[in-house]
Structure formats: structure tokens, C-alpha cells
Amino acid sequence: LREKETLLREIHHRVKNNLNIIASLLSLQAGQVKDPRVTDAFSESKARIISIALVHEKLYESRDLSQISFGAYLTELANGLLSTFGISQGPIRVDVEADDIWLAVDAAIPCGLIVSELITNCLKHAFTGRPSGRILVSMAELGSEYRLTVSDNGIGFPENINVQQTKTLGLQLVTTLVRQLGGRISVKNEGGAEFEIRFERRETNRIANRVAWIKKPTLAVS
Numbered sequence: 001l002r003e004k005e006t007l008l009r010e011i012h013h014r015v016k017n018n019l020n021i022i023a024s025l026l027s028l029q030a031g032q033v034k035d036p037r038v039t040d041a042f043s044e045s046k047a048r049i050i051s052i053a054l055v056h057e058k059l060y061e062s063r064d065l066s067q068i069s070f071g072a073y074l075t076e077l078a079n080g081l082l083s084t085f086g087i088s089q090g091p092i093r094v095d096v097e098a099d100d101i102w103l104a105v106d107a108a109i110p111c112g113l114i115v116s117e118l119i120t121n122c123l124k125h126a127f128t129g130r131p132s133g134r135i136l137v138s139m140a141e142l143g144s145e146y147r148l149t150v151s152d153n154g155i156g157f158p159e160n161i162n163v164q165q166t167k168t169l170g171l172q173l174v175t176t177l178v179r180q181l182g183g184r185i186s187v188k189n190e191g192g193a194e195f196e197i198r199f200e201r202r203e204t205n206r207i208a209n210r211v212a213w214i215k216k217p218t219l220a221v222s
Contacts (some may be wrong), residue, residue, distance in 0.1 A: 003064060017151040020052035044120055044170065046082050051077055051116040055108050068108055071098030071214040074137055077112060081119050091132040092117060098139040101146065107202060111148060117170040118150040118195055126154025126193065144201055151194035159189075 023046045030042035054077055058068035078094040103111065115137060129135035138149045166172070174195070178185045183199030 007129060008065050009060050011143050012056045012065075016053045016056040016060060019049050019056070023049045023053065028190075031170075040124070047081055047116050047120055048113060050080050050084065051112040052109055054080065055105060055112055057093070058108075059105060064131060067102040067104045070101045070103045070111070070139055071096065072115075073108065073112065074098055074115060074139060077115060078119060078135075078137060081116060081123070081151060085123050087121070087123060089144060092123070092127060092135070093133075094135045094137065096137045098137075101139055104202060110180050114148065114174050114177050114197060117174050121170055122150070122152045122154065122193070126152040128155060130154065141189055141201070145198050146201060148197040148199075149194065151188075151192060153192040156189045156191070156193050157187075 005099055026042050026046045029202060030039050030046075031076075033039055033042075055068060058073050062068050074096045078096055082092075082094060082220070109195060119135060119137070122133075122135045126135070133152060133154050135150070135152045138147075140147045140149075154216040175185065178199070181197075183197050186196045188194040188196075
């Protein structure tokens with residue numbers, strides 16, 4: 001069992017390294033183009049890849065290979081996104097408030113991508129014409145549900161835009177990932193934008209996972 005755990009840690013480590021290489025290649029490619037729209041597309045793709053790579057890094061470091069501390073993950077993800085878009089924690093702040101929540105990889109990756117998309121959207125649009133702003137990411141456990149919230153104190157959305165029916169790739173991806181989690185999303189547009197995602201908790205059966213490793217040591221990738 002220890003050998004299999006060592007192997008799984010090594011797999012997470014290598015997946016993380018390979019994803020970071022892909023992110024670096026995107027950065028190099030972005031440096032070769034002049035069109036700002038293309039550069040933005042590369043930056044957004046890089047942010048998505050980094051959010052997944054960070055899950056594997058946290059799994060590699062975790063005491064439990066089946067789940068990660070999501071609060072610590074969110075803090076690192078927010079800092080990584082600011083770095084990706086060349087913004088320092090100063091006039092625009094990203095604050096994280098999270099309960100002591102541990103998520104399995106099948107929930108951590110879509111949640112990470114959702115947060116990445118929403119923070120990216122805030123950084124690009126929420127503070128246009130404003131010298132400063134604040135983005136708040138929170139994760140709370142409410143009975144049998146988790147509540148993930150990303151809000152800002154920016155300019156909000158134009159009144160004629162239906163956020164849940166928009167054709168922008170980022171918000172389409174958010175709604176798709178919420179469905180993947182079996183959750184629901186609500187949006188407020190007062191004093192800035194607020195996205196609230198709720199989805200049911202999924203308990204990780206650690207004993208069953210360990211028995212499955214002993215009986216059938218085969219990796220299943222979803």
C-alpha cells in the first residue's frame with residue numbers, strides 16, 4: 001500500500017510539472033503575438049491550466065491523496081492569477097475566506113476552474129475606470145451543501161446582459177462546470193457582481209478507496 005501511495009504521489013507530481021510546462025509554453029507563444037485579444041486568450045488558457053496543476057500539487061503535498069485543503073488552494077490560486085495577469089496585491093485585492101473544507105479531486109478541479117474564470121472576469125472587466133477594487137472568494141459548509149461565492153465591488157454587469165445565457169466562453173464554462181457538480185448558480189448585480197454556487201457535499205470513503213487500491217491497483221482518469 002505504501003508503494004502504491006508513493007506511486008500516486010509521483011504521478012500527481014509529474015502531472016503538475018507537465019501542466020506547468022504547458023503553461024510556460026503558452027507564455028512563450030503569447031510573447032510572439034501582437035494582437036491583445038490573442039494575448040488575452042493565451043493568458044486565460046494559462047490560468048485554466050494553472051488552476052488544474054495546483055490541484056495536483058496540493059494532492060502531492062496532502063496527507064490524504066484523495067482530497068485537498070480547499071482554503072489553502074484558493075489562496076494560492078488567487079495569488080497565481082494576479083501574477084499571471086501582471087497584477088500585485090495592492091489597489092486590486094483578492095481576499096479569501098474559507099472554512100476548513102477538504103475536497104476530493106472530482107470536485108476540486110471544477111471548483112478551481114470556476115473560481116479561476118470568475119476572478120479572471122473580475123480582473124478584466126469589474127474595475128474599468130477605477131483605481132482600486134476588491135474581489136472576495138469565500139467557501140463555506142452549510143449543512144449538506146457547500147457554498148462557493150465570488151464577488152467584487154466593481155461596476156457590475158450592464159442591465160441588458162443575462163449572465164447565465166451569455167455567449168462568452170468563460171461564463172459558459174462556469175455554467176457547464178456547475179452542472180457537472182450537480183449544483184446551481186445565482187447572480188446578484190448590486191454594488192458589484194456576486195456569483196454564488198451551491199452543490200451537495202460528497203463524503204470521501206477513505207477505507208473503501210484503500211481497499212480498492214489493494215484489490216484493483218488501476219488508475220481511472222476522468
